Amino acid sequence: MAMAALRREGRRFAPMISPRPITALRSSPLAPSLEDECPIGVRYISTQVVRNRMKSVKNIQKITKAMKMVAASKLRAIQTKAENSRGLWQPFTALLGDLPSANVKKNVVVTISSDKGLCGGINSTSVKISKGLHKLNSGPEKETKYVILGEKAKAQLVRDSKKDIELIITELQKNPLNYTQVSVLADEILKNVEYDALRIVFNKFHSVVSFVPTVSTVLSPEIVEREAESGGKLGDLDSYEVEGGETKGEILQNLAEFQFSCVMFNAVLENACSEQGARMSAMDSSSRNAGDMLDRLTLTYNRTRQASITTELIEIISGASALEG
Amino acid sequence: MLRRASMLLARQPILAARARPFSTDLPAAPSADATFTEAWTKVIPNMDPPKTPLSFMQPRPPTPSSIPSKLTVNFVLPYASELATKEVDMVIVPATTGQMGVLPGHVATIAELKPGVLSVHEGSEVTKYFVSSGFVFIHANSFADIIAVEAVPLDRLDVNLVQKGLAEFTSKLSSATTDLEKAEAQIGIDVHSALNSALTG
Numbered sequence: 001m002a003m004a005a006l007r008r009e010g011r012r013f014a015p016m017i018s019p020r021p022i023t024a025l026r027s028s029p030l031a032p033s034l035e036d037e038c039p040i041g042v043r044y045i046s047t048q049v050v051r052n053r054m055k056s057v058k059n060i061q062k063i064t065k066a067m068k069m070v071a072a073s074k075l076r077a078i079q080t081k082a083e084n085s086r087g088l089w090q091p092f093t094a095l096l097g098d099l100p101s102a103n104v105k106k107n108v109v110v111t112i113s114s115d116k117g118l119c120g121g122i123n124s125t126s127v128k129i130s131k132g133l134h135k136l137n138s139g140p141e142k143e144t145k146y147v148i149l150g151e152k153a154k155a156q157l158v159r160d161s162k163k164d165i166e167l168i169i170t171e172l173q174k175n176p177l178n179y180t181q182v183s184v185l186a187d188e189i190l191k192n193v194e195y196d197a198l199r200i201v202f203n204k205f206h207s208v209v210s211f212v213p214t215v216s217t218v219l220s221p222e223i224v225e226r227e228a229e230s231g232g233k234l235g236d237l238d239s240y241e242v243e244g245g246e247t248k249g250e251i252l253q254n255l256a257e258f259q260f261s262c263v264m265f266n267a268v269l270e271n272a273c274s275e276q277g278a279r280m281s282a283m284d285s286s287s288r289n290a291g292d293m294l295d296r297l298t299l300t301y302n303r304t305r306q307a308s309i310t311t312e313l314i315e316i317i318s319g320a321s322a323l324e325g
Numbered sequence: 326m327l328r329r330a331s332m333l334l335a336r337q338p339i340l341a342a343r344a345r346p347f348s349t350d351l352p353a354a355p356s357a358d359a360t361f362t363e364a365w366t367k368v369i370p371n372m373d374p375p376k377t378p379l380s381f382m383q384p385r386p387p388t389p390s391s392i393p394s395k396l397t398v399n400f401v402l403p404y405a406s407e408l409a410t411k412e413v414d415m416v417i418v419p420a421t422t423g424q425m426g427v428l429p430g431h432v433a434t435i436a437e438l439k440p441g442v443l444s445v446h447e448g449s450e451v452t453k454y455f456v457s458s459g460f461v462f463i464h465a466n467s468f469a470d471i472i473a474v475e476a477v478p479l480d481r482l483d484v485n486l487v488q489k490g491l492a493e494f495t496s497k498l499s500s501a502t503t504d505l506e507k508a509e510a511q512i513g514i515d516v517h518s519a520l521n522s523a524l525t526g
Contacts, residue, residue, distance in 0.1 A: 087406035095470070098378050101360040215376075216378050242435050254460075262472065
């Protein structure tokens with residue numbers, strides 16, 4: 001009982017300056033590797049624990065480095081697409097302006113997030129902004145519903161806003177992102193959700209280290225008419241002649257739907273870029289952390305090893321001097 | 326936790342110190358979002374308000390008093406910006422009401438496009454594209470935004486495939502039962518006959 005306690009204590013204090021030697025039994029599970037190098041029956045401290053930890057930390061470092069490389073290559077592939085799609089929403093904003101402060105009855109917040117984790121804090125930021133918008137647009141006669149794209153936002157929002165969620169869409173990036181897929185998605189959302197204003201929350205990709213949470217607002221045609229009549233930013237919309245179609249309302253309806261699909265396409269691409277960039281930096285800091293941990297463990301390992309050698313020498317020499325003297 | 330905090334701290338000075346981040350779009354004066362920012366900071370004081378698209382766009386020039394000599398055209402597709410602020414003499418767009426010619430000083434218009442040929446006239450050279458459909462916005466300051474879903478230069482179209490497609494969709498229309506199938510077949514016929522006339526005409 002006392003020996004076991006001593007053994008346990010010895011194991012814990014092994015890295016410290018005054019180590020207590022642990023009896024190393026042949027049958028013990030911690031079969032030490034210094035077995036080969038020293039004669040039978042010599043007591044020494046086991047470095048096995050430290051060595052196991054070093055091996056696992058090294059493996060983790062390799063894995064995170066590989067994940068960073070993978071994220072970098074995926075980012076390169078999708079970044080050109082995202083930059084090319086940036087021209088898509090600008091004409092709509094030039095025509096209709098952007099009215100995030102529009103006061104509407106039925107708000108729908110479309111939160112775009114990733115399916116996979118290990119990408120830093122971007123999903124939490126999107127969810128926080130979505131909840132902020134919900135709070136901002138809550139009040140008498142006003143309601144806010146969520147449409148969720150991506151597993152990570154679903155996990156966070158299902159916890160406290162389950163009744164406000166209208167639609168959940170996951171596995172968006174199973175096939176490479178393209179406009180057809182996103183327009184089908186936009187169609188589904190527009191068909192199933194009643195809206196006066198759609199607010200799309202995503203992370204805009206500025207650079208590999210900088211992702212800005214952004215909200216794009218798409219208003220329904222009725223609200224656009226209302227805002228145009230009341231003047232203000234959309235006031236000169238009436239000065240535009242509308243060609244084709246039977247009524248102006250029909251064209252505006254098509255316009256709103258087209259605007260939504262274009263803005264969604266850009267948003268989804270930007271969010272995917274941000275996800276890969278965030279994952280790159282998260283994995284990079286993780287491998288750096290693992291490297292630091294490995295350095296510290298190596299120092300510990302060497303100290304333990306040297307302490308055990310010193311102990312052996314002391315025992316041998318004191319034994320020899322006892323025989324002589 | 327600490328990593329996120331340090332990332333947040335690092336993000337603020339980056340955006341504050343550098344007025345414009347290096348990317349394809351340039352931020353313009355974010356004047357229009359004041360009401361939104363105020364409302365946000367009142368309700369959620371701890372977080373920064375999210376950015377809105379207006380802060381990422383270059384502002385358009387105001388309507389000049391005299392008609393400018395050139396038309397500035399932005400022709401965008403989901404996958405690329407074909408023409409970005411290109412100064413041209415005239416564009417002819419296939420609106421639902423027919424081919425519409427746009428010259429500098431055209432009245433402000435919003436028009437929906439049907440499948441057809443878009444031609445851009447610059448000096449003596451004419452570039453023709455076949456567009457699937459989309460919208461065109463003509464602003465009062467002689468800016469034209471053409472947004473199309475697909476556009477291909479005419480020389481990339483194959484006559485035989487067009488004929489085959491036309492025949493296929495005509496047969497589909499005759500064998501269609503539900504309204505949805507009929508509508509799809511009709512759309513196919515419209516596009517292919519437009520392609521046909523684009524190649525022949």
